[in-house]
Amino acid sequence: MKRLIFIITMLILTPMPSPAMDYGTGGLVVIVERKAGSVLIVDSTRHRLLKRITGVGNLHHGTVKFSRDMHHAYVITRTAGVTKIDLHTLKIVKKVSAGKDSVGGVMSQDGRYIALSNYEPGEVKILDAESLNVVKSIRAYAKDTVGKPIESRVVGLVDAPGGRLVFSLMDGREIWVVDASRKDFPIVKRYKHIGGFPYDALITPDGRYYIAGLLGSNKVAVVDLWKERVKLVSLHEEENKDEAPLWKIPHLKGWAITGRYAILPDVQREWAVVLDMEELKVVKRIPLNGTALYTVVQPGGRYVWVDLVGEKGDMIDIIDVEKLKVIKTITPGRGATHPQFTAKGEYAYISLMKGGRVVVYETATFKKIKEFPADHPSGIFFTYRAYRFGM
DSSP states (O other): OHHHHHHHHHHHHSOOOOTTOOSOGGGEEEEEETTTTEEEEEETTTTEEEEEEOOOOOOTTOEEEEOTTSOEEEEEOTTSEEEEEETTTTEEEEEEEOOSEEEEEEEOTTSSEEEEEEEETTEEEEEETTTOOEEEEEEOEEEOTTSOEEEOOEEEEEEETTTEEEEEETTTTEEEEEETTSTTOOEEEEEOOOSSEEEEEEEOTTSOEEEEEEETSSEEEEEETTTTEEEEEESSOTTOOOOOOOSOOOOGGGOEEETTEEEEEOTTOSEEEEEETTTTEEEEEEEOSSEEEEEEEOTTSSEEEEEEEGGGTTOEEEEETTTTEEEEEEOOOTTEEEEEEOTTSSEEEEEETTTTEEEEEETTTTEEEEEEEOSSEEEEEEGGGGGSTTO
16 A cells, blocks of 8 residues: 555656657757747757747847756847747746847856846846846946946856856946856956957857957957956958958857867958967968858867858858868858757758748758748757857
């Protein structure tokens, strides 16, 4: 009788999987439909569309973050909305507003908080990841060139080892570090006079270097978070007149870090810059078929996929890191952008923003194997990002 009672109790207490959930969340990818204000949930292990979730909000700069257990996705809208989606039920759990104008966000290292980088008001807004209640607002104030206090837009927000958050003040021309492991979220470091106006940034996979692109400058600011110092690195000569039209400012979170190299897009140049991260100097510029938006490393580190904007916006250049040159160009279709890879790199997902589709390529053969209809698709976010710094 005791054994029977034990078995019945265990059956009651053990949660049963939903009969409709025949996928694992570790293989999911969330794809932003930019104009429709919706997201697609795709099972990348079988390349099948599971569901379209509508009513998310303004996704013209939409981004997606994930809980540590990959149970929930958090979609951050351009208007600083946060939509929490249950990836087991594929339903919206909660929606909140956390400002007026946002360009993204990040999960804290411990997964307890989701932080937004806001333009208006200029701040980092920190929310409890479970309840989505606001727990802290860090206003971004600096001084202009004549010493007058100004509110600054926030960009380039990433998480870093030690429970830290690192971000840039676009108008303030500073980089701040916050300790998110402490309840009061103190600002523990300010890097001032960084040489230009930061517009985006990334953190290297090991969490050591924070690299910010600077408008009005030929340099990037590289912060060594171990040694707590910043160095300005020139990407090209100021007098170089080899400029292309400014179709779009590159997005730095797609910068490719592979081995000792960072392969970066350059503003208004038809090349990718190869930065030696050990020497912190440019060692090569790789000619491209156009100007780059993202440079994304394929897992394994051997290849970097580069989407192009403007007149060559239907192309993807593929760089061989050993040879440091473009070895293949594919033409997925109109508005080809945001190449992203399955966890071990055997497949690449690409949005055709103007072509109304998401296409899947086999990376070994460069052949298209699948496509999904999509309404102006843009950002592509795999759940394994939950375990990457800055993602």
